[in-house]
Amino acid sequence: MFNKYKMNLQAKSPNIFADSCSLDEAYALFYQKNGFGPIVGDREPLTVGVYTGCLIVPMPNIGVRHKYLKYHDMHHILTGYTVGRIGEGEISAWELGTGSMFRHPILGIMNLIALSTGFFLTPKRMIQAYRRGLISANTYDLATRQWIDLHGESSISELKKMKLEYKPSVFLPWLRWLEFTIYIGFALLIHSIVVIPALILRIVSYLLAGEPFIEIIKPAKRSDLY
Known part of the structure; x- marks a missing residue:
């Protein structure tokens, strides 16, 4: 039963990274595919655009994000979730399921922001x-971060066995789903706090620029959903 469930999950998340690919090769391919810098240090501006509904809102690029960004990227590689609005929502939901909120509250809050858009x-x-x-583990703990840093030549499959869908059961599943309900509530609250003022500012600025109101509220075609 568990194996069938695991196969169904994998079928929904196609992954371009072959299991035989090394961690270093996977990182290079991930950065190249998504147009990021070749190393994490190339992505450290003062602010970073965060998907919040139909808007991309600049948020402070704080030290916690710098510290864990490389390992967040590895989660994308392991799971196959993309860096679009839906993909970032999925990776945030996945990380919350693995317990990111208990690893570091700031990580959890960043997850909630992306989850609100995805939801x-x-x-x-x-x-x-x-x-x-819920049946996986994240790479944010110190031991795993050190292992990734020291074993760049190791294969993706090796890390997957350690972290991805390896738990045969979920401890107190009803409590974990209650936890998810609370996450959704806070995610929607954060969404309203961030999006509504940003949307008002956008409307006012467009009106001052002389744009017709219908053009302001018309949804733009986006290529970053996935």
Whole structure:
């Protein structure tokens, strides 16, 4: 039963990174595919754009993000979730399922911001990603971070065996789903606090620039959903 469930989860998340690929090779391919700098240090501006609903809102690029960004990227590599609005929502739901909120509260809050966008767009996929996280583990603990830093030549499959969908059961599953409900509530609260003022500012600025109101509120075609 567990193996069948695991196969269904994997079928929903195609992954471009071959299991035989080394961690270093996977990082290089990930950065190249997504147009990031070749190393994490190339992505350290003062602010970073965060998907919040239909807007990209600049947030302070704080030290905690710098510290864990490399390992967050590895989660994308392991799971196959993308860096688009839905993909970032999925990886955030997955990380919350693995216990990121208890690893570091700031990580959890950043997850909630992305989860709010993903949940608005496709709640079913966020639920599936959280469920997948419940039987997985993140790479944010010190021992795993050190292992990744020292074993760049190791294969993706080796890290997957350690972290991805390896738990045969979930301890107190009803409590973990209650936890998810609370996460959704806080995510939607954060969404309203961030999006509403940003949307008002956008409307006012467009009106001052002489744009027709219908053009302001018309949803723009986006290529970053996935």
